[in-house]
Amino acid sequence: MREMIETATDFEPRITAFVCNWCTYTGADMAGTSRMHMASNVRIIRLPCTGRIDALFIIKAFERGADGVIISGCHPADCHYTAGNYHARRRFIVFRELMSFMGIDPDRVTFSWVSAGEGAKWRDVVNDTVTRIREMGPFTAYHDLAQRPAAGSAILTDVAIPDATEASVAEAGGES
Amino acid sequence: MFVCHCGENIARTVDCARVSETLADHPGVVVSLDYKYMCSDPGQNLVKQAIEEHGLTGVVVAACSPHMHEKTFRRAAARAGLNPFLCEMANIREQCSWIHDDKVEATDKAIEIVRTIVEKVKNNAPLETIHIPVTKRAIVIGGGIAGIQAALDIADGGADVILVEKEPSIGGHMSQLSETFPTLDCSQCILTPRMVEVYQHPRITLHTYSELESVEGFIGNFTVTIRKKARSVDESLCTGCGDCTAACPSRKIPNEFDANLSLRPAIYVPFPQAVPNIPVIDREHCTLFKGRAKGREKDLCGKCKESCLRNAVDYEQVDTLVKEHVGAIVIATGFVPYSVGRDQPDGLKGYAEFNYGEIPDVIDGLQFERLASASGPTGGEIRRPSDGKVPKRIVFVQCVGSRDPEKGISYCSKICCMYVAKHTMLYRHKVHDGEAIVFYMDIRAAGKGYEEFVRRAIEEDGAQYIRGRISRMYRDGDVIKVVGFDTLSGEPAIIDADMVVLATAVRPHKRVKQLARMLSTAYDQYGFISAAHPKLRPVETNTAGVFVAGACMSPSDIPDSIATASAAASKVLGMFSSDDLEREPTVAIVNERTCIGCYSCERVCPYGAIEHVDVCNRDGEICGHVARVVPGVCQGCGTCVATCPSKSVELLGFTDEQIFAEINALLTW
Numbered sequence: 001m002r003e004m005i006e007t008a009t010d011f012e013p014r015i016t017a018f019v020c021n022w023c024t025y026t027g028a029d030m031a032g033t034s035r036m037h038m039a040s041n042v043r044i045i046r047l048p049c050t051g052r053i054d055a056l057f058i059i060k061a062f063e064r065g066a067d068g069v070i071i072s073g074c075h076p077a078d079c080h081y082t083a084g085n086y087h088a089r090r091r092f093i094v095f096r097e098l099m100s101f102m103g104i105d106p107d108r109v110t111f112s113w114v115s116a117g118e119g120a121k122w123r124d125v126v127n128d129t130v131t132r133i134r135e136m137g138p139f140t141a142y143h144d145l146a147q148r149p150a151a152g153s154a155i156l157t158d159v160a161i162p163d164a165t166e167a168s169v170a171e172a173g174g175e176s
Numbered sequence: 177m178f179v180c181h182c183g184e185n186i187a188r189t190v191d192c193a194r195v196s197e198t199l200a201d202h203p204g205v206v207v208s209l210d211y212k213y214m215c216s217d218p219g220q221n222l223v224k225q226a227i228e229e230h231g232l233t234g235v236v237v238a239a240c241s242p243h244m245h246e247k248t249f250r251r252a253a254a255r256a257g258l259n260p261f262l263c264e265m266a267n268i269r270e271q272c273s274w275i276h277d278d279k280v281e282a283t284d285k286a287i288e289i290v291r292t293i294v295e296k297v298k299n300n301a302p303l304e305t306i307h308i309p310v311t312k313r314a315i316v317i318g319g320g321i322a323g324i325q326a327a328l329d330i331a332d333g334g335a336d337v338i339l340v341e342k343e344p345s346i347g348g349h350m351s352q353l354s355e356t357f358p359t360l361d362c363s364q365c366i367l368t369p370r371m372v373e374v375y376q377h378p379r380i381t382l383h384t385y386s387e388l389e390s391v392e393g394f395i396g397n398f399t400v401t402i403r404k405k406a407r408s409v410d411e412s413l414c415t416g417c418g419d420c421t422a423a424c425p426s427r428k429i430p431n432e433f434d435a436n437l438s439l440r441p442a443i444y445v446p447f448p449q450a451v452p453n454i455p456v457i458d459r460e461h462c463t464l465f466k467g468r469a470k471g472r473e474k475d476l477c478g479k480c481k482e483s484c485l486r487n488a489v490d491y492e493q494v495d496t497l498v499k500e501h502v503g504a505i506v507i508a509t510g511f512v513p514y515s516v517g518r519d520q521p522d523g524l525k526g527y528a529e530f531n532y533g534e535i536p537d538v539i540d541g542l543q544f545e546r547l548a549s550a551s552g553p554t555g556g557e558i559r560r561p562s563d564g565k566v567p568k569r570i571v572f573v574q575c576v577g578s579r580d581p582e583k584g585i586s587y588c589s590k591i592c593c594m595y596v597a598k599h600t601m602l603y604r605h606k607v608h609d610g611e612a613i614v615f616y617m618d619i620r621a622a623g624k625g626y627e628e629f630v631r632r633a634i635e636e637d638g639a640q641y642i643r644g645r646i647s648r649m650y651r652d653g654d655v656i657k658v659v660g661f662d663t664l665s666g667e668p669a670i671i672d673a674d675m676v677v678l679a680t681a682v683r684p685h686k687r688v689k690q691l692a693r694m695l696s697t698a699y700d701q702y703g704f705i706s707a708a709h710p711k712l713r714p715v716e717t718n719t720a721g722v723f724v725a726g727a728c729m730s731p732s733d734i735p736d737s738i739a740t741a742s743a744a745a746s747k748v749l750g751m752f753s754s755d756d757l758e759r760e761p762t763v764a765i766v767n768e769r770t771c772i773g774c775y776s777c778e779r780v781c782p783y784g785a786i787e788h789v790d791v792c793n794r795d796g797e798i799c800g801h802v803a804r805v806v807p808g809v810c811q812g813c814g815t816c817v818a819t820c821p822s823k824s825v826e827l828l829g830f831t832d833e834q835i836f837a838e839i840n841a842l843l844t845w
Contacts, residue, residue, distance in 0.1 A: 016842060029241045032270030040276050040285050043292065043842045044267075046242070047830055048762065051780070052814030054832070060839050081813035082698055082718050082782040091818065123275075 013067040013133035015042045017126075018057060020050045020084070023074035024114040024122065031119035038123045039130040042070065049073065051084025055095045058109065059102065063142050068108045068133035070125060075113040085113070103141045108133060177205050177294060178223055179268075180214035180239035186273040187212075189282040195238065195268075198287050204298055206230050215245050220252040227256035234297040238266040238290045259302030261761065261829060266293040288842060295841035299834040303761035308808045310396035311503035312752045315340065317388055317691065320348020322726025322737040323508035324370050329745030330506075331379040335752050338500055339374060340402055341384045345450035346371055348510055352433060352542060354549035354556070356734060357598040358629035364449060364551065371451040385456055389497060391694050394785075394809035395721030396503045396757055406493040408457035409443075413488035416453035421445065423483035429461045431553075435543040437561055438553035443480045443489075448551065457489075464491060504721050504748040505695065507705055508741060509688050511727040513542055514577035514585070514681035524584035527576060529648040530678065535656055536562040538649065538676045540576075541595055548602045558606050560675050567674030569611040570603055571658045572596045573646050577681030579617060585681050587702065590731040592679035593620045597630045599677060600639035612639040613671060615646055615660055623733070642669055649676060682731035695722050696784040705729050715744040719783060720809070723747050762829035763810040764817060771802035771824040777816035778803060785809035786816070 019025050025046050031038065047053060050073030058069050071092065079085040089111075096106045110129045114122045179196045181187035192210040200208035207226045211219050214237055226232060235258065237249045242265040250260035268286040276282040312335050316327045319341030327339045339346070350356075351371075353363035374380050389401040409420075424441035431440040433447045442462040445455050457480070459465040467476035481489040514524075516532035532538045537560045539547075550556040560567050574596055578589040593616070600612035619641070621627040633639045646660040655672040662669040684703040692699045697717040698706040705724045708716040715723050725741035726732055732740065751757070766777075768789070778786040791800040805816070805825070814827040826832065 016839065025241075026243060029243060029267075029270040032241075032272075032274040035274050037277060038275050040272075040278075040281050043285075043288060044271060045292070045835065045838050045842070047814065047835070048827070049813040049815060052818055052827060052830060054818040057835060057839060060836060061842075064839055064842070066842075081811055081815070083780075084782070084813045084815045087780050087815045087819070 011134060011138060013041050013130055013138070014065060015068040015070060015126075015129060015133060016061040016066045017042050017044045017070035017072065018047060018050070018053050019044055019070070019114075020052075020073040020080070021046055021048050022080035023078065023116050024072040024112075026116035027114040027118050027122045030116065031122045034119050036119055036123045038126045041130045041133075042126050049079065049081050049084035050088035051079075051081065053088055053091070055091065055098070058095070059104075062104055062108075062139060065139075065142075067136075067139045068110070068129055070110045070112065070129055072110075072112045072114045072122075072125065075115055078115060104139070105136065108136065108139060177202075177208045177290065178214055178219075178226075178235070178237045178239075179208075179210035179290070180219070180237065181210065181212045182214075182239060182269055182273075183212065186239070186269050186286075189273040189276055189279055190268055190286045191279060191283040194283055195286050195290060199290055199294065202291060202294060205294060207232065214239050215248055220248070223249065223252050224256035227253060227258050232258065233262060234294075234300060235263040236266055236290060236293050236297055237263070238268045238286065238293075240269040241265070241267045241271070261303040262297065262300050264293050264297050264300065266290040292838045292841045295837040296834045299831065299837050301828070301831075303828055306759040306761050306763070306807050308394075308396045308757040308759060310752060310755065310757055311398075311501050312336070313338065313500070313502045314504040314506060314748050314752075315388075315398075315400055315500065315502045316506045316508055318348070318508035318510055318726070318728070319343075319346030319374075319382075319384065320508060320510040320726065320737075321350040321367065321370075321734055322510065322728075322732075322741040323348070323506070324367075324374055325738045325741035326506045326508055326725050326745045326748075327374055327380055328370065328377065329742050330748050331377050333745065333749040333752075334379075335749065336379050336381070337377075338381045338383065338400075338402075338502065340386050340388060341382075342387045343446065344385045344407070344454070344456040345446045345452070346374060346382070346384060347447075347449075347451065349542070350734060351447060351449070352435070352549070353545050354552070355598065355602060357594045358623070358625040360598070360601070362550075364549075368449045368451075371449070375451045382452070383498065384452060386498075388691060388694065391505070394806055395719075396751070397808065398502050398505060398721065400500050400502060400505070402498045402500065404496045404498055406459075406495050407454070408459065408490055408493050409455050410488045410490050410493075411452065411454050413486045414454045415486060415488075416445070416455075417485075418445070418455075419483045419485065420480035420489060421455055423479040425477065425479055426461060426463050429458060434546045434553050435540070437539075437543055437546050457491075504723065504751055506723045506725055506741075506744050506748065507688075507691065507695070507697070507717070507728055508725040508744075509685045509691065509728040511682045511731065512685055513540060514683050516540060516576060516678055516680055524577075525582065527583070527678075530573075530576075530646070530676075531649060531651070532678065535649070535651050535676075536560075537567070537656060537674065538678065540678050540680045541592070541599070542680075544599055544677045545595075548599070548606070556606070558603055558610075565674070566607055566610075568607070568609065569613065569671070569673050570675045570677060571646075571656075571671055571673040572599060572612065572614045572677045572679065574614065574616040574679045575645075575681075576678040577683075578679075585683075585702065587731070588620060589679075589682040590620070591682065591733045593618075594623070594626055594629065594733065596677075596679050597621075597633040597639070600633050601637045604637040604639070612637075613673070614639055614641045615644055615669075616641055617643070617645070623735070644669060649673075682727060684728055688728055695719055696782070697722055697724075715740050715747055720811070721751070757808075759808065760812065761807075762812040762827065763807045764805045764812065764814065764825050764827050765807075766803050766805055767824045767826070768802045768804065770822055772822045773801040773803065774821060775803055776819050776821060777805075777825055780815045780819045782813070782815070783809050783811055785811075 196210040253263040389403040430436040463477040546552040723744040725744040726737040
């Protein structure tokens with residue numbers, strides 16, 4: 001897998017994963033504990049439940065320059081909160097329609113169930129998504145909407161989308 | 177910002193020094209250190225010192241998974257005077273150093289992970305652990321063996337208990353049984369002393385002939401309303417002498433306790449050992465009440481009232497509602513046997529081919545229990561319901577309804593293999609020359625002494641077991657033709673039986689779904705209450721403070737029911753052992769100024785945590801409604817947050833601001 005990543009092309013996809021705390025995050029931890037090597041392109045944002053995922057998170061990720069998004073939570077009937085994953089699924093079905101309308105290829109989003117015991121499945125989800133997004137190429141449709149700041153610089157440079165974070169950065173006090 | 181090497185675990189693939197150096201330049205970061213073992217005492221002291229020295233308003237520890245050490249570092253932060261919820265962990269071990277081997281790549285990723293969490297922490301707010309006071313009283317719903325056991329255990333543990341039973345007496349199905357497997361001891365002999373114990377226990381309040389009307393509140397603070405149905409007999413005056421029952425002229429009502437094998441009067445005590453031993457008037461069948469329902473002005477009867485020397489019979493009694501405050505609820509509503517007839521509720525298919533209900537000598541297992549019981553309609557003699565003859569050949573059919581997806585039930589009812597073996601033994605002990613023939617699919621006898629018990633039925637008491645199913649049964653003169661197939665010999669098996677006993681499936685009580693909805697607990701496709709976790713939390717439900725015991729969860733025999741009841745009781749007592757409950761403060765809150773009162777949140781909330789609140793104008797008039805989250809009920813999934821169309825709900829600890837900060841920080845690479 002790694003060889004494929006390194007030799008295929010120079011393009012390194014950037015993938016944001018929204019995962020639930022109880023199943024997929026724990027599954028990803030399990031992949032780590034089992035030392036399962038995988039592509040390093042995925043960054044995880046931990047949420048209590050996939051039911052917490054607002055469609056705006058996904059759009060925001062693409063707007064900020066993600067090339068792909070992974071959504072993963074507990075298997076049906078296994079939700080820690082009984083039904084959050086069902087709400088996530090329904091929301092996502094509606095959202096898929098909207099994505100095409102917004103100029104995002106729905107194939108850029110992986111929707112998956114990974115349980116706390118499925119470290120290997122998480123690795124496969126990560127690697128498969130990275131491979132697929134690599135083939136699809138970078139997501140550039142939103143570049144005009146949101147200028148991507150230079151690497152390493154803080155989000156202060158982003159003038160296109162003001163948000164709460166900037167305010168807090170500007171008045172940042174003594175944080176560690 | 178503190179980077180942990182985790183010995184070599186992180187440092188092998190992540191350049192920890194580079195991570196801390198890079199993050200030192202990040203806006204808002206005033207301290208950036210790396211250390212070999214952050215979770216060790218010296219490591220935690222580094223965090224504490226830095227908080228005290230620099231007056232930090234947030235801490236990020238880049239180390240292992242938060243599932244591993246978040247609590248450790250939050251405690252350390254709290255000891256240094258920082259609100260623990262301002263401390264977060266960046267997972268650079270499980271999700272970085274352990275899954276990559278290129279040091280540059282892994283270090284770059286680690287920096288990004290840490291930066292994300294730093295941006296999140298900047299948006300963290302101090303949160304206070306929620307304390308919920310606990311009312312140390314419990315309510316147990318259902319007065320069968322599971323409910324009795326749970327009530328006694330909780331009461332013996334020192335808490336007050338309210339036991340609610342919908343029938344006029346407690347005791348449940350166990351009181352109907354003759355002998356119990358695998359010991360063949362008399363069911364009533366072991367049950368009735370427990371029933372009396374419940375009645376006399378100073379900490380148990382018993383409400384029989386009562387049902388749960390409504391439930392409000394949340395863990396530790398429920399308010400339940402109990403409907404005490406009109407008994408038409410004053411419980412405080414009645415002595416249980418039985419004069420009224422003897423006086424009642426309408427005596428042709430099927431006796432439910434005897435599984436309709438005998439008749440009872442309209443004013444009755446379900447069985448002689450009933451607790452409480454107070455009669456009830458069955459208003460549906462009573463001549464007086466039937467007359468009143470038809471609008472007769474003069475009462476047609478009044479014999480029971482005339483006969484009562486204590487003047488306890490009260491025709492004017494009405495249902496009363498009793499409100500009780502409790503901290504915990506135990507559901508123990510038990511089961512009902514599958515009804516074999518043609519008509520089935522809930523889309524199940526009946527066994528019309530068995531002619532149950534049409535041939536009086538085709539009975540179900542519970543009816544056989546009554547026939548075999550010394551307190552039953554025949555005084556314990558096995559006699560056919562049709563003509564009172566002693567049957568010389570009985571066919572027992574297992575798995576009627578159970579394990580039969582065609583008929584709508586796929587599960588195994590668990591108790592039938594054992595009680596059929598018991599029935600054959602009881603029969604052979606009473607009718608020595610009788611033949612007991614059992615049709616079975618498999619014998620499932622996985623319990624202590626169970627397999628030996630079945631072997632005993634076959635080897636010592638001569639029960640004949642035929643592996644196969646029955647296709648039909650019909651009357652042929654004096655006998656019942658049972659047409660089956662022996663799958664081991666591959667031949668049809670047609671037997672002339674004097675009586676047929678069907679081991680019917682165990683089903684949840686019809687009204688348990690309604691109860692489950694009232695309590696916001698989950699139930700499975702068959703209507704059994706679901707446990708919070710099938711293995712790890714078997715007697716808790718997904719609603720905090722609501723526990724479950726006995727056969728309302730899944731088919732259970734008596735030992736299982738008692739085990740789960742005691743388990744539920746110990747969970748309740750554990751909850752009652754402290755004066756208040758601590759809850760993580762990661763719960764949803766509604767911004768009532770922007771809430772439009774659409775209650776989309778209420779529809780998606782799995783816990784019923786949303787309450788309606790009136791909004792008043794300056795004159796005190798109600799001018800609108802908004803939603804409010806009850807923190808004691810909310811479990812913090814955040815589904816309401818993502819659903820709210822006016823963006824008026826936030827999940828503390830995972831606010832939109834925090835998550836957007838993370839997304840923004842992530843994608844600067």
